[in-house]
Amino acid sequence: MTTASVPLPAWINYGLIPLLNLILAFFFSGLVVWAIGESPFEALQLLLIGALGRGEGIGFTLFYTTSFIFTGLSVAVAIHAGLFNIGSEGQAYLGGLGAALVALAMDHYVPWYVTMPFAVIGAALFGAACAAIPAWLQAKRGSHIVITTIMFNFIVSSLMNYMLVRVLIVPGKMAPETRTFLPGGQLPKLDWLIAMFGGKLGAAPLNFSFLIALIMCFLVWVLIWRTKLGYEMRTLGISPTAASYAGIRYSKIVMITMLISGGLAGMMALNPVMGASARLQIEFVGGAGFVGIAVSLMGRNHPAGIILAALLFGILYQGGAELSFDMPSITRDMIVVIQGMVILFAGALEYMLRPAIVRFYQQLTGK
Amino acid sequence: MSFDSPKEPAIELVGIDKKFGTVHANKNINLTVAKGSIHGIIGENGAGKSTLMSILYGFYQADHGEIRISGKPMTIRDSQAAIAAGIGMVHQHFMLVENFTVLENVMLGAEGGQLLAKGVASARKELKRLEDDYGLEVDPDAVIEELPVGSQQRVEILKALYRGADILILDEPTGVLTPPEADHLFKVLRVLRDQGKTIILITHKLREIMAITDTVSVMRRGEMVATRKTAETTVEELAELMVGRRVLLRVEKGAAHPGGVLMSVRNLTVKDSRGVTMVDDVSFDVRAGEIVGIAGVAGNGQSELLEAIAGIRKPSSGEIFIDGKPVAGVDPAGLRDLGLAHIPEDRHHMGLVLKFEEYENSILGYHRDPRYGRGPFLDLDAMRKDAEEKIGKYDIRPPNPRLRTANFSGGNQQKIVVAREIERDPKMLLIGQPTRGVDIGAIEFIHKRIIEMRDAGKAVLLVSVELDEIRSLSDRILVMFAGRIVGEKSGEAGEQTLGLMMAGIAA
Ligand SMILES: Nc1ncnc2c1ncn2[C@@H]1O[C@H](COP(=O)(O)OP(=O)(O)OP(=O)(O)O)[C@@H](O)[C@H]1O
Numbered sequence A: 001m002t003t004a005s006v007p008l009p010a011w012i013n014y015g016l017i018p019l020l021n022l023i024l025a026f027f028f029s030g031l032v033v034w035a036i037g038e039s040p041f042e043a044l045q046l047l048l049i050g051a052l053g054r055g056e057g058i059g060f061t062l063f064y065t066t067s068f069i070f071t072g073l074s075v076a077v078a079i080h081a082g083l084f085n086i087g088s089e090g091q092a093y094l095g096g097l098g099a100a101l102v103a104l105a106m107d108h109y110v111p112w113y114v115t116m117p118f119a120v121i122g123a124a125l126f127g128a129a130c131a132a133i134p135a136w137l138q139a140k141r142g143s144h145i146v147i148t149t150i151m152f153n154f155i156v157s158s159l160m161n162y163m164l165v166r167v168l169i170v171p172g173k174m175a176p177e178t179r180t181f182l183p184g185g186q187l188p189k190l191d192w193l194i195a196m197f198g199g200k201l202g203a204a205p206l207n208f209s210f211l212i213a214l215i216m217c218f219l220v221w222v223l224i225w226r227t228k229l230g231y232e233m234r235t236l237g238i239s240p241t242a243a244s245y246a247g248i249r250y251s252k253i254v255m256i257t258m259l260i261s262g263g264l265a266g267m268m269a270l271n272p273v274m275g276a277s278a279r280l281q282i283e284f285v286g287g288a289g290f291v292g293i294a295v296s297l298m299g300r301n302h303p304a305g306i307i308l309a310a311l312l313f314g315i316l317y318q319g320g321a322e323l324s325f326d327m328p329s330i331t332r333d334m335i336v337v338i339q340g341m342v343i344l345f346a347g348a349l350e351y352m353l354r355p356a357i358v359r360f361y362q363q364l365t366g367k
Numbered sequence B: 001m002s003f004d005s006p007k008e009p010a011i012e013l014v015g016i017d018k019k020f021g022t023v024h025a026n027k028n029i030n031l032t033v034a035k036g037s038i039h040g041i042i043g044e045n046g047a048g049k050s051t052l053m054s055i056l057y058g059f060y061q062a063d064h065g066e067i068r069i070s071g072k073p074m075t076i077r078d079s080q081a082a083i084a085a086g087i088g089m090v091h092q093h094f095m096l097v098e099n100f101t102v103l104e105n106v107m108l109g110a111e112g113g114q115l116l117a118k119g120v121a122s123a124r125k126e127l128k129r130l131e132d133d134y135g136l137e138v139d140p141d142a143v144i145e146e147l148p149v150g151s152q153q154r155v156e157i158l159k160a161l162y163r164g165a166d167i168l169i170l171d172e173p174t175g176v177l178t179p180p181e182a183d184h185l186f187k188v189l190r191v192l193r194d195q196g197k198t199i200i201l202i203t204h205k206l207r208e209i210m211a212i213t214d215t216v217s218v219m220r221r222g223e224m225v226a227t228r229k230t231a232e233t234t235v236e237e238l239a240e241l242m243v244g245r246r247v248l249l250r251v252e253k254g255a256a257h258p259g260g261v262l263m264s265v266r267n268l269t270v271k272d273s274r275g276v277t278m279v280d281d282v283s284f285d286v287r288a289g290e291i292v293g294i295a296g297v298a299g300n301g302q303s304e305l306l307e308a309i310a311g312i313r314k315p316s317s318g319e320i321f322i323d324g325k326p327v328a329g330v331d332p333a334g335l336r337d338l339g340l341a342h343i344p345e346d347r348h349h350m351g352l353v354l355k356f357e358e359y360e361n362s363i364l365g366y367h368r369d370p371r372y373g374r375g376p377f378l379d380l381d382a383m384r385k386d387a388e389e390k391i392g393k394y395d396i397r398p399p400n401p402r403l404r405t406a407n408f409s410g411g412n413q414q415k416i417v418v419a420r421e422i423e424r425d426p427k428m429l430l431i432g433q434p435t436r437g438v439d440i441g442a443i444e445f446i447h448k449r450i451i452e453m454r455d456a457g458k459a460v461l462l463v464s465v466e467l468d469e470i471r472s473l474s475d476r477i478l479v480m481f482a483g484r485i486v487g488e489k490s491g492e493a494g495e496q497t498l499g500l501m502m503a504g505i506a507a
């Protein structure tokens, strides 16, 4: 309470402090790189060039960013109502089934832009369905949503194994995946977007779902800050007793919030399934659901912050992949360490520097 | 304004100035408090009392000015520094670990060494000594959440003394206490003073100022406007100094003209979460155009009764009728639609979302109303305009609907709730502790509004632990004891009679 209550200008709160946190994270990551005998500066350079240097790198970076925006929004919406949804991973996974079923059913008959709205709905519905049972258990039975959503990650994982190995697999093939969708079941690449900045997308899978993600950011902002439902969610999230006083029904808001949250996570599947590989593959989510927790935390549960945080993690993913390719002594696991540092400093320890900055600011302004 | 005293000063505040954005909370404040005295500070809501104390305790830094403790200039950067300087603070909202014992709470953060056992033994001895010296009896092994509020407050005082406090700041300590608990607190404060401690007491109750302080200072709109010896002043003078005009200390109200029954409760029984019966077979009616007061010592079921009628708590049996319709099981939103407004007892947890901006709170519970936005959307402009109107009408300070609610002073927060509920022009009004923490000018204002509601033919049910408030507002008084209504009296009933009934002695 000593310095926590001192108001700071927005540019310090939302600009300077996150930047300093990031610099700290990179500093400690640099120490790790240095400890294994590589040059931290060279590593940082390789990472940034890998992520942002060429059109193709940018395309990959934004591809990852897209997934993280969806899962980050999913986590953020739940947090506004005081719910910690750790199940975005499983919800996204099941969302993939929804998207794939739509694509498989429609791709023979119609162009992609007809399939797309149905796929968006299918992915969201399946993601929401996956969140529905934990939501119901929380709303009606008081089973803690953190526990039940984690359990559902495992349940969905087993279910999808079964579906891909037994049901959806192409007869006679070894790989547990569906057939490749025809163009009518694919989301187009965004070559023109990169071309606008004079780059070439190349093999990068950046696709139309990036734009869907940005639209969702706007819609989530409207939902949380401009609708009555969002008002009720925020009231419940901050003060359950005030919510009950105001006649805001706990079980109703928990259900609706989790369905929206699950739906947003489900839409993440559009990006890898219909955008990148044009088929449903096993374990395609690859941890993006969990990254969403960090993204939401870093982005202060605000869509604008989530876009920036998702971009940061996109850079780390893509740049990290390039880095471990160029510097073999830096393995995938090292990249995870670096990502962990960012989460630690920019997320968990986000207030560590604040007291010192407050003091410094007070001295500067003579207060 | 300095005040000459034979004893050396314990605290001197010189030229303290503090701004929050455009709000000038403390303007060039000078204050001297003599060692071994009880010094009262009074002033309207938002006058800057809590801010001044927060500066002394290191929560905020003053923009200008100097703090001297026992003559020595000090910079108090945070509460640790304040404790080191011998300053202790008893917060209005207790900072205790609910499921720890008294001893554990007192030791917390001052355990002394890595191994607990040795620290515990010496802490127990020290605690015993403090309790004996100052008459602060509490069982060291009692768990906090099982103690009544008055005892919890004693633990807060013990915590401060354990850390070696010579100066004790109490910010509205009696707001949550029952009258006997408040008497006990004052006894303790006198002992502390007589043993040489210096005490600063902030309160809105002038009676308490007259009863216990040696000197009293008055703040108004951020300024220190007067300091008096308590023995040489009167309640009327203090009230006038505070508000800057004469204040009606008694409510003026005409005779009631009760109409038909608007609200009735039949055989209502309410249990708390542990299954203990809190309201036991209660029946009564409230008519249009009358104020029914429920008197009782805090914790005798009034809160649960109010929450049950408001639809927040499910009764376990019995019926509630509004306008003749049975409404047990209707939720608070449905009850609002039927014209029931509710000013809850606990504004911090129920009546307000402290992290919201003011205008967001001014629609809480009515947020579905089309006037605040069409369909699923909120119309922020309409909300803010509506909030601004209420701010003007209720003189809520500072008049800024974009300010976070937590940053309003306690009394102004209460006005936000009162404005929201009364301005809806409801048919029935449930009111819990309407003037807790509210200054006398605002009390006068709120009481007038309540009486206007009555005269406009509304049914008003009032719960308050302030017997004065119940007596001056109510047309009929029901006394609650141990969950039951033990008797009914007219509004003119004497304090003595009611007091005995509240203690469960006479009916
Ligand atoms: N952190 C803050 N940010 C902005 N304004 C603040 C903050 N804290 C207090 N204020 C403002 O400063 C003024 C003084 O507030 P303060 O809490 O000191 O009043 P008070 O005299 O204790 O009133 P009350 O009797 O109602 O408790 C008020 O206008 C309040 O809104």
Ligand SMILES: [Mg+2]
Residues within 6 Å of the ligand: B049, B050, B051, B171, B409, B410
């Ligand atoms: Mg105050």
